Amino acid sequence: MRAGALHEVSAASCALVDDAAATLFIAGIAAREALATGAPVLWASCRNDLYAPGVAQAGLPAASVIHVQPRDDKALLAVIEDAVRDGTPCVVIAEVRRISMVAGRRLQLASAEADLPILLLRQRRQRERDPLEEPSAAWTRWRIASAPSLPVEAAGVGRPQWQVELARQRGGEPFSLILEGCDETGRLAVPAASADRAVAAVGTARQAAA
Amino acid sequence: MQQQIDALPRHAQPAMRELGRRSEAADHPFKRIATIVPAQRYRTGVSHQEPMAVVGKVGRREQVVAVSPAALMLGIHIGMAATHARALVSDLDLRPAEPEADAQLLDRLALLAVRRWSPIAAVAPPDGLWLDLTGCAHLHGGEGRFCQRLLRFCRRAGFTARVAIADTPGVAHALARFGPDDLTIVTSGDTVRALAPLPVAALRLEQATLIAARRFGFETVADLLPVARGPLARRLGLPAIHRLDQALGAVAEPITPHSDPAMPMVERRLLEPIGTAEAIGQVMADLLDDLVLVLQARGLGARALRLVALRVDGGEQMVAIGTSRPSRDAAHLLRLLKLRIERIDPGLGLEQFRLVAPHTEPLGAVDLGQVLAGEALMRDPARLVDVVAGRIGEEAVYRIAPVASHVPERAVRRVSPIAVPGGWPKWQRPVRLFAKPEPLWSVMALLPDQPPRRFEWRGRTHKVVAGDGPERIHGEWWRRDQEVWAVRDYFRIEDADGGRYWVFRRGDGVDNATGDLSWWIHGIFA
Numbered sequence A: 001m002r003a004g005a006l007h008e009v010s011a012a013s014c015a016l017v018d019d020a021a022a023t024l025f026i027a028g029i030a031a032r033e034a035l036a037t038g039a040p041v042l043w044a045s046c047r048n049d050l051y052a053p054g055v056a057q058a059g060l061p062a063a064s065v066i067h068v069q070p071r072d073d074k075a076l077l078a079v080i081e082d083a084v085r086d087g088t089p090c091v092v093i094a095e096v097r098r099i100s101m102v103a104g105r106r107l108q109l110a111s112a113e114a115d116l117p118i119l120l121l122r123q124r125r126q127r128e129r130d131p132l133e134e135p136s137a138a139w140t141r142w143r144i145a146s147a148p149s150l151p152v153e154a155a156g157v158g159r160p161q162w163q164v165e166l167a168r169q170r171g172g173e174p175f176s177l178i179l180e181g182c183d184e185t186g187r188l189a190v191p192a193a194s195a196d197r198a199v200a201a202v203g204t205a206r207q208a209a210a
Numbered sequence B: 001m002q003q004q005i006d007a008l009p010r011h012a013q014p015a016m017r018e019l020g021r022r023s024e025a026a027d028h029p030f031k032r033i034a035t036i037v038p039a040q041r042y043r044t045g046v047s048h049q050e051p052m053a054v055v056g057k058v059g060r061r062e063q064v065v066a067v068s069p070a071a072l073m074l075g076i077h078i079g080m081a082a083t084h085a086r087a088l089v090s091d092l093d094l095r096p097a098e099p100e101a102d103a104q105l106l107d108r109l110a111l112l113a114v115r116r117w118s119p120i121a122a123v124a125p126p127d128g129l130w131l132d133l134t135g136c137a138h139l140h141g142g143e144g145r146f147c148q149r150l151l152r153f154c155r156r157a158g159f160t161a162r163v164a165i166a167d168t169p170g171v172a173h174a175l176a177r178f179g180p181d182d183l184t185i186v187t188s189g190d191t192v193r194a195l196a197p198l199p200v201a202a203l204r205l206e207q208a209t210l211i212a213a214r215r216f217g218f219e220t221v222a223d224l225l226p227v228a229r230g231p232l233a234r235r236l237g238l239p240a241i242h243r244l245d246q247a248l249g250a251v252a253e254p255i256t257p258h259s260d261p262a263m264p265m266v267e268r269r270l271l272e273p274i275g276t277a278e279a280i281g282q283v284m285a286d287l288l289d290d291l292v293l294v295l296q297a298r299g300l301g302a303r304a305l306r307l308v309a310l311r312v313d314g315g316e317q318m319v320a321i322g323t324s325r326p327s328r329d330a331a332h333l334l335r336l337l338k339l340r341i342e343r344i345d346p347g348l349g350l351e352q353f354r355l356v357a358p359h360t361e362p363l364g365a366v367d368l369g370q371v372l373a374g375e376a377l378m379r380d381p382a383r384l385v386d387v388v389a390g391r392i393g394e395e396a397v398y399r400i401a402p403v404a405s406h407v408p409e410r411a412v413r414r415v416s417p418i419a420v421p422g423g424w425p426k427w428q429r430p431v432r433l434f435a436k437p438e439p440l441w442s443v444m445a446l447l448p449d450q451p452p453r454r455f456e457w458r459g460r461t462h463k464v465v466a467g468d469g470p471e472r473i474h475g476e477w478w479r480r481d482q483e484v485w486a487v488r489d490y491f492r493i494e495d496a497d498g499g500r501y502w503v504f505r506r507g508d509g510v511d512n513a514t515g516d517l518s519w520w521i522h523g524i525f526a
Helices: A016-037 A052-056 A073-086 A101-114 A199-209 B002-007 B016-022 B069-073 B082-088 B099-116 B142-157 B169-178 B191-195 B207-215 B229-236 B238-248 B277-298 B330-338 B382-392
Strands: A006-011 A041-045 A065-068 A091-096 A118-122 A140-147 A161-169 A175-180 B033-038 B052-058 B061-067 B093-096 B121-124 B128-132 B161-166 B183-185 B265-274 B300-311 B316-327 B350-362 B397-402 B412-415 B432-439 B441-445 B452-457 B460-474 B487-495 B500-506 B519-525
Touching: A006 A016, A006 A101, A016 A041, A016 A052, A016 A091, A016 A118, A016 A140, A016 A161, A016 B432, A016 B500, A016 B519, A041 A073, A065 A073, A065 B382, A073 A091, A073 A101, A073 B382, A101 A118, B052 B069, B052 B082, B061 B069, B061 B082, B082 B093, B099 B121, B099 B128, B128 B169, B142 B161, B142 B183, B161 B169, B169 B191, B169 B238, B191 B238, B207 B229, B207 B238, B229 B238, B265 B277, B277 B300, B277 B330, B277 B350, B300 B330, B316 B330, B316 B350, B316 B382, B330 B382, B382 B397, B452 B500, B452 B519, B460 B500
Parallel strands: A006 A118, A006 A140, A041 A065, A041 A091, A091 A118, B052 B093, B161 B183
Antiparallel strands: A065 B397, A140 A161, A161 A175, B033 B128, B033 B161, B052 B061, B121 B128, B265 B350, B300 B316, B300 B350, B397 B412, B432 B519, B441 B452, B452 B460, B460 B487, B487 B500, B500 B519
């Protein structure tokens, strides 16, 4: 994933489970970045249902996240632009509902200038409307859904699997594949069964997700 | 009195100076001294009716160092062994002495005194304050009214106080502690008469000197006065004579006033009133450059800044910023201040600016050893925090820290964004947690410890294909009575569509007292 760019991630449906998968997908990317740089992650959201112990289990411990809770989307966009220009955090994560094309361009430019990724978690404005339908200046746009986990031998829940779809990327082809969810360092993995099958796709996915 | 003076022939009328107290400016600088003694440790919130005593270590012995009036009536007195006091009164409220906290409180009182009552005020350890009232008393409506106000203030603040005003600090000190009344005002020249009936201990003498005085039969100060100085010095030592002379005013005893350091402040007056944002920004930059020099000279960093702008029409515009760590980085402070420009209403123009640092903290050199050695360093988030907090408010920026509680919604709390919190135990936890658990309907599950097979939530039926659990979490009986027996059994379940949920059942499925077996959803796993 390109560092100095704006990336959009959205849940594939309006279900809360897909939203949770998208959240953890972002948390995993941020966790790897935080581990590599040792800088804090700024997580801006107007909601407050994020559960920090769960995020910590995706590799993003409480010590490396600074939470920001602005009143509305307008204040949120101003805050993340400030944070990007400040340059202290290694990743800026923002949960937004409404972002105009102009605001997106602004963020993309700021992000490229500071060489610092911005991850937008797009929330739905309406139930049936896909946020990725709107035009945007983002470098990549991802659509995440949770998928049934592979059955394990004992009774119990297996490692979570996600349907990861790269809906659009600049200078690249979109693709879609099923990945295993974050482990405790935030890394995704290709399921063992499909690892032999789609070698080409795996290469792209590793580059894209790593 | 005035009539008597007027009746005298003109040449026989006394000069103004000789009228004594009416010309206060002629007084000796160390004459008019007041001492307040806040009787120890009667803080607000402590009932004076309860027998209470404060226990401290004197030498190697635990003994009572202060008692409440109620305890005094029960026969507890200062100097009694703590065990003795406890044996006498079984429900005596014994608390440990905190001499450092007392000293700090007294310091704060002295600072207040300097700011409000008299420029020369000092701490008289361990329990008193000196105030030099020379030339100040009339500002407070005279000595009598001032003392009344002082007593009222102390009562409001939760202290029992004794006030004495006398010509010398020694006499004021003695009367405040050994005098008959709570409020004693000694008229000028009456020093000897006021001091004479007091015990010798009132003179601030050493313990050994007091024992010697008792051996020679000196009970009160009056006994000391007629004795010739030479023999007295041989019997009691020179320090005792010195104290006596200080009390009588023969030797000066200056008070070193408690200092009230002025806030760092810089000011700019402009030739022409300004009103544009750029011009205000320029003034801010200039003021900050000046202020940084002031702070640097004192070795301080600003935690808060206040910019006061004076408008042409006399109105004041004020903006304030705060920083999470002490800082004197002009560029950083300027950026924070500039976020506030839009809140300044210039009106017809601003002609005077004042930049004050009301809250400062020491800021010394930083050890750069690790950085120079190229070791991994955590980037300091303080600057980022200031910028964000400056835009949306301090309480909206936080970190989440663990709390030692197994109940999920109590396991987190918000802390300051520059704190470094620890971690949680490695139990599986969802990424989104509902503020309030939502009820599940039509749940099918085997008792006592199987995950549900199907459930209805938000109008949809979910068929469960796999489940982990239960993770049993007991109520925290020390918090509420309802939680004494309460149990929640948490399950992590996956439905046929791949959604993973965190649900719980109230009750352990065996004992009805633990819960009503209702099912709830509390969070979502990814």
